[in-house]
Amino acid sequence: MKKALYIIAAITISLSACKVAEEPDIILRYEENLSLEYDEVIDAYRQLADYYPEARLVEMGKTDIGKPLHLFMISGDHDFNPASLREKGKCIILINNGIHPGEPEGIDASIQFSWDILRDIDGMHELLDRVVIGIIPVYNIGGALDRSKYYRTNQDGPVYVGRRRNARNLDLNRDFAKQETKNARSFVRTFHFLNPDVFLDTHTTNGSDHQFTITLIATLYSKLDTAMGKFFKEEMLPGLYSRMEENSDYGMIPYVQMKNYYGDIKNGIMAYNDAPYYSTGYTSMYNCYSFMTENLVYKHFPDRVRSVIDFLKQLSYYTYDNSDTIRKLKDIADEEVKEQDIYHLDWKIDMSYSEKLLFRGYEHVRPENSSGRRWNRGYYDHDKPWTDSIPYYTKYDPSLTVEKPWAYIIPQAWSDIVEKLRHNEVVVYRLEKDSELTVENYYIENAEPAQRATQGHHVNQNTDVRKVKQKMQYYEGDFVIITNQQSNRYIVEMLEPHAPNSYFAWNYFDPILEAHDFYSIWGFESHLMEMLEENQELREELETAMADDEELANDPLARLRFLYQRAPMYEIEKYNKLYPAGRLMSHPGNLKLCSDQEPVFTID
Numbered sequence: 001m002k003k004a005l006y007i008i009a010a011i012t013i014s015l016s017a018c019k020v021a022e023e024p025d026i027i028l029r030y031e032e033n034l035s036l037e038y039d040e041v042i043d044a045y046r047q048l049a050d051y052y053p054e055a056r057l058v059e060m061g062k063t064d065i066g067k068p069l070h071l072f073m074i075s076g077d078h079d080f081n082p083a084s085l086r087e088k089g090k091c092i093i094l095i096n097n098g099i100h101p102g103e104p105e106g107i108d109a110s111i112q113f114s115w116d117i118l119r120d121i122d123g124m125h126e127l128l129d130r131v132v133i134g135i136i137p138v139y140n141i142g143g144a145l146d147r148s149k150y151y152r153t154n155q156d157g158p159v160y161v162g163r164r165r166n167a168r169n170l171d172l173n174r175d176f177a178k179q180e181t182k183n184a185r186s187f188v189r190t191f192h193f194l195n196p197d198v199f200l201d202t203h204t205t206n207g208s209d210h211q212f213t214i215t216l217i218a219t220l221y222s223k224l225d226t227a228m229g230k231f232f233k234e235e236m237l238p239g240l241y242s243r244m245e246e247n248s249d250y251g252m253i254p255y256v257q258m259k260n261y262y263g264d265i266k267n268g269i270m271a272y273n274d275a276p277y278y279s280t281g282y283t284s285m286y287n288c289y290s291f292m293t294e295n296l297v298y299k300h301f302p303d304r305v306r307s308v309i310d311f312l313k314q315l316s317y318y319t320y321d322n323s324d325t326i327r328k329l330k331d332i333a334d335e336e337v338k339e340q341d342i343y344h345l346d347w348k349i350d351m352s353y354s355e356k357l358l359f360r361g362y363e364h365v366r367p368e369n370s371s372g373r374r375w376n377r378g379y380y381d382h383d384k385p386w387t388d389s390i391p392y393y394t395k396y397d398p399s400l401t402v403e404k405p406w407a408y409i410i411p412q413a414w415s416d417i418v419e420k421l422r423h424n425e426v427v428v429y430r431l432e433k434d435s436e437l438t439v440e441n442y443y444i445e446n447a448e449p450a451q452r453a454t455q456g457h458h459v460n461q462n463t464d465v466r467k468v469k470q471k472m473q474y475y476e477g478d479f480v481i482i483t484n485q486q487s488n489r490y491i492v493e494m495l496e497p498h499a500p501n502s503y504f505a506w507n508y509f510d511p512i513l514e515a516h517d518f519y520s521i522w523g524f525e526s527h528l529m530e531m532l533e534e535n536q537e538l539r540e541e542l543e544t545a546m547a548d549d550e551e552l553a554n555d556p557l558a559r560l561r562f563l564y565q566r567a568p569m570y571e572i573e574k575y576n577k578l579y580p581a582g583r584l585m586s587h588p589g590n591l592k593l594c595s596d597q598e599p600v601f602t603i604d
């Protein structure tokens with residue numbers, strides 16, 4: 001992060017006084033049902049950055065296709081150092097576009113929006129008094145470079161679009177937890193460099209039809225810090241919807257996730273549980289108000305772009321009008337998370353609670369199905385619009401909760417995992433000397449790899465763990481991650497193995513699921529017989545158990561297992577399905593730690 005900061009600072013110093021370029025000559029084509037190509041997009045931002053002293057275009061690291069991820073920034077007082085901007089009380093908004101390049105409204109809308117601010121259209125320049133804008137012009141560059149008329153064939157324009165997956169065929173909006181792409185790593189660098197208050201990721205959705213051009217996924221308010229969540233639910237979200245209703249021709253509605261998949265919208269829609277592998281799931285872990293716009297594919301591309309421009313304006317003006325509250329709540333939450341003890345790893349919707357939502361839909365017609373097929377898709381009749389109040393289910397309750405340890409301790413054999421943590425602003429220390437420590441260990445009791453691969457993984461599901469407190473040997477250089485950090489939520493959600501998006505779920509710890517060491521039935525049986533003959537107590541224990549347990553009485557292999565579990569060599573089982581990250585529940589006193597960058601320090 002520091003490196004990027006220096007880069008931007010250097011660019012600021014060298015360029016701020018010498019903007020001599022021509023006035024920008026940008027030709028946007030969304031009104032002609034065309035979205036700009038990748039090179040045209042970068043050229044547009046370069047022209048803006050060359051001409052306006054409030055604008056910068058910088059590279060933030062590589063993407064999988066080999067081209068750099070760009071960040072375009074607009075800052076009113078020509079200050080591009082986020083730390084100093086925060087000190088001045090500025091709110092930072094980060095907008096991510098083209099994660100799915102077949103859904104390009106945000107790509108064109110963000111250029112129009114930026115140019116309008118810089119040219120002061122409708123007095124928009126005043127936004128910069130309190131708000132700083134960061135824009136990722138195109139996130140999935142590999143997908144954007146591969147264009148076709150035939151991607152997203154059910155979408156009403158633009159004529160040419162990019163493809164969904166990136167250069168290594170991964171869906172980038174499933175990569176924010178595990179971060180296997182260079183795109184994700186460059187995004188994470190950008191995100192932590194800015195530490196934004198508000199984040200928006202722009203998309204297009206298919207599915208049910210209705211009268212709205214633009215829909216919104218907001219991160220679950222229950223996942224946010226308490227005060228932030230209250231403000232989000234009671235102030236910010238109602239404010240954004242009502243501002244769109246008043247100031248845009250398009251209005252806006254929450255993303256339509258129907259209560260019954262094949263049912264009717266009138267039965268109600270549900271808020272979307274954005275897991276940490278989604279952009280908003282990741283960014284909200286860092287106390288950021290996070291959104292995805294989802295434009296409706298059936299609406300014409302120019303309308304979709306204009307609706308995104310409208311939302312960008314309303315989001316920015318809302319942030320401008322509430323900048324003090326937004327900044328204050330984030331600052332408090334950033335501090336509180338360092339002390340937070342309890343973490344929710346999974347969520348379940350409460351269908352007994354709903355709000356009322358005024359919806360504008362089309363009548364869904366389902367003709368008599370004479371073919372006998374199970375599924376009858378029906379259609380939405382545009383000649384039969386309706387406006388009605390429908391139930392909106394927004395309440396999610398925690399379904400899996402853990403208490404954080406004082407620190408996680410991870411053997412250095414798993415350094416690749418620790419590299420991922422470091423990349424997410426996690427401070428990591430190392431043991432200065434070999435140490436025996438009492439930790440809480442998890443044993444994996446159950447984990448079911450998914451049959452179908454997702455993102456190249458057979459994700460471990462339905463993971464059950466057993467917790468054991470025991471002494472473990474650790475060695476000089478093993479990693480210690482103290483949970484007193486702004487990244488606490490990422491640390492806990494990635495390192496608790498039963499969290500649905502943990503590193504364990506994504507298979508990074510799968511070797512521990514394989515047999516560690518075990519007895520061979522050959523020869524071992526006679527060894528146990530000797531043990532039985534010499535140990536009367538053991539003999540009696542076996543006989544009593546056999547009297548109570550039919551399986552033990554009838555199955556020689558069950559008896560062998562029974563004896564093995566009581567033999568001295570059973571000690572080796574300590575390492576069977578042992579999850580490597582131990583939980584140090586309190587600081588053990590006089591623990592000598594060092595870091596890669598900093599001198600040794602002692603926690604007494």
Ligand SMILES: [Zn+2]
Binds near residue numbers: 100173202203
């Ligand atoms: Zn999408």
